[in-house]
Amino acid sequence: MNKQLQEAYDPNAFRKSGHELVDLLADYLTQALSGNKNLATYPSQQPEDAFQFWSAYQLENQNPIPLFEEVLKQSIHLHHPQYMGHQISVPLPVTGLAGFFSSVLNSGMGVYEMGVAGTAIEKVLAKLFAQKIGFGSNADGFFTSGGTLANLTALLAARGSKTSVWKEGMLGQQFAVMVCCESHYCVERALRIMGWGEAGIVSIPSDKQFRMRTDLLEDAFEKAKQEGKTVLGVVGNACSTSTGSYDNLEAIGVFCKKHNLWFHVDGAHGGAAIFSDKYKYLLKGIEAADSVVIDCHKTMMVPTLSTLLLFKNEKKAYQTFSQKAAYLWEKAGEMEWYNLAKRTFECTKSLMGFKLYTILQIHGEAIFGIYIDTIYDLAKQCAQTLKDHAQFELAIEPDANILCFRFRATNLNEEKTNQLNANIRKTLIEKEAFYIVQTSLDGKVYLRTTLMNPFTTVEIFIDLLEEVSSIANVVLNKTA
Ligand SMILES: Cc1ncc(COP(=O)(O)O)c(C=O)c1O
Numbered sequence: 001m002n003k004q005l006q007e008a009y010d011p012n013a014f015r016k017s018g019h020e021l022v023d024l025l026a027d028y029l030t031q032a033l034s035g036n037k038n039l040a041t042y043p044s045q046q047p048e049d050a051f052q053f054w055s056a057y058q059l060e061n062q063n064p065i066p067l068f069e070e071v072l073k074q075s076i077h078l079h080h081p082q083y084m085g086h087q088i089s090v091p092l093p094v095t096g097l098a099g100f101f102s103s104v105l106n107s108g109m110g111v112y113e114m115g116v117a118g119t120a121i122e123k124v125l126a127k128l129f130a131q132k133i134g135f136g137s138n139a140d141g142f143f144t145s146g147g148t149l150a151n152l153t154a155l156l157a158a159r160g161s162k163t164s165v166w167k168e169g170m171l172g173q174q175f176a177v178m179v180c181c182e183s184h185y186c187v188e189r190a191l192r193i194m195g196w197g198e199a200g201i202v203s204i205p206s207d208k209q210f211r212m213r214t215d216l217l218e219d220a221f222e223k224a225k226q227e228g229k230t231v232l233g234v235v236g237n238a239c240s241t242s243t244g245s246y247d248n249l250e251a252i253g254v255f256c257k258k259h260n261l262w263f264h265v266d267g268a269h270g271g272a273a274i275f276s277d278k279y280k281y282l283l284k285g286i287e288a289a290d291s292v293v294i295d296c297h298k299t300m301m302v303p304t305l306s307t308l309l310l311f312k313n314e315k316k317a318y319q320t321f322s323q324k325a326a327y328l329w330e331k332a333g334e335m336e337w338y339n340l341a342k343r344t345f346e347c348t349k350s351l352m353g354f355k356l357y358t359i360l361q362i363h364g365e366a367i368f369g370i371y372i373d374t375i376y377d378l379a380k381q382c383a384q385t386l387k388d389h390a391q392f393e394l395a396i397e398p399d400a401n402i403l404c405f406r407f408r409a410t411n412l413n414e415e416k417t418n419q420l421n422a423n424i425r426k427t428l429i430e431k432e433a434f435y436i437v438q439t440s441l442d443g444k445v446y447l448r449t450t451l452m453n454p455f456t457t458v459e460i461f462i463d464l465l466e467e468v469s470s471i472a473n474v475v476l477n478k479t480a
Pocket residue numbers: 087145146147148149151184186239240241266267268269295307
């Protein structure tokens with residue numbers, strides 16, 4: 001055995017560093033979760049500077065801890081309650097252990113033999129989610145690499161179920177899917193990847209709450225038909241990305257049934273509300289869907305990547321891809337649930353369901369509902385606070401944990417108000433204490449907070465508003 005390789009696999013070095021790493025992370029979590037002001041929520045660093053730093057970086061010896069410490073210092077801290085930015089989960093610490101464990105095992109998961117426990121665990125979870133959605137016993141699903149890929153996979157399944165494109169190609173046909181203008185960009189991307197071009201997207205306008213105008217579906221469908229398009233399905237948002245608005249899934253389901261269309265629900269962000277007795281009403285009608293995407297790495301406290309794609313009729317999932325791979329499986333044409341790569345894009349895949357399963361085993365299913373209630377309630381309380389501040393304008397009452405608002409100064413026109421809010425956000429994150437994002441709604445720039453961290457409180461949100469006001473006043477004084 002080569003000496004260097006032997007040393008690189010040394011279990012004792014692993015044991016020592018592993019203990020130190022757990023200590024490092026436990027100390028970090030204590031600091032972050034308590035909202036320690038000495039810990040920057042966001043390390044404001046220019047990309048070129050970061051590149052220079054890591055190009056020149058050299059670890060002194062074979063102890064990896066200084067490397068982990070440096071990465072920690074230069075990373076965004078989702079566990080800090082002043083983190084209110086993108087829709088990435090604030091993972092439960094135990095999922096870190098499950099991730100650590102699965103990296104060491106490195107089960108491949110494409111075929112059953114490479115992931116005996118992991119494959120069965122995926123099925124257990126898919127069945128649980130299917131039951132929560134209200135699907136019948138024919139439902140099943142699997143984990144895949146993120147909401148973007150899951151939405152593409154679902155739309156390919158819709159195509160596989162309704163056309164013969166997989167075998168015969170497009171044959172000059174123009175297929176399309178109807179989707180709210182507020183849907184995540186990955187839906188449009190998926191349709192373009194499928195070769196349907198711009199014409200493949202029938203965009204349905206939204207109402208004042210940024211929900212799909214389902215009253216316009218019939219007309220849009222007729223118009224698309226007259227233009228020579230074959231509409232295959234409708235995508236409902238549960239919820240939308242910018243404002244967290246839930247489409248009327250019940251109405252979409254009725255429409256799809258009437259016209260025999262595939263009904264897909266993009267529940268990447270808000271599908272987890274199926275676990276909340278208080279908020280599952282937002283998903284009323286989801287049980288009529290053909291396919292549903294839920295990102296557990298968004299609103300289920302699981303680290304990236306962990307996305308469930310569920311099908312009401314599991315057989316449809318096998319129509320997405322039908323290929324022979326003699327080295328992987330013997331019975332190419334058979335619906336073997338345990339050979340996951342028959343239904344997924346991925347061949348090699350990590351133990352994606354394991355972290356979620358660990359949470360379930362340790363904390364029970366109830367924790368997911370408790371988490372959703374906490375962050376959705378918080379958004380409502382923060383919305384009330386915004387309404388009490390004359391200088392702030394709330395975009396809409398939140399359905400979920402996403403809040404969009406902007407600072408208003410008297411005598412500023414729309415363009416200047418947009419510039420002001422973009423300036424506020426830039427200055428705010430450069431100060432490193434708070435992390436929020438921004439979005440544009442009907443051409444207006446809004447500050448956007450996604451309340452992902454259950455340790456964030458209304459008081460912390462009020463601190464944010466004070467900081468925003470103070471930055472706004474400095475910016476306004478400079479430009480006066
Ligand atoms: C509604 C919605 N769908 C899909 C996605 C894409 O998911 P992912 O980032 O896991 O690819 C997002 C991401 O924010 C989203 O909000």
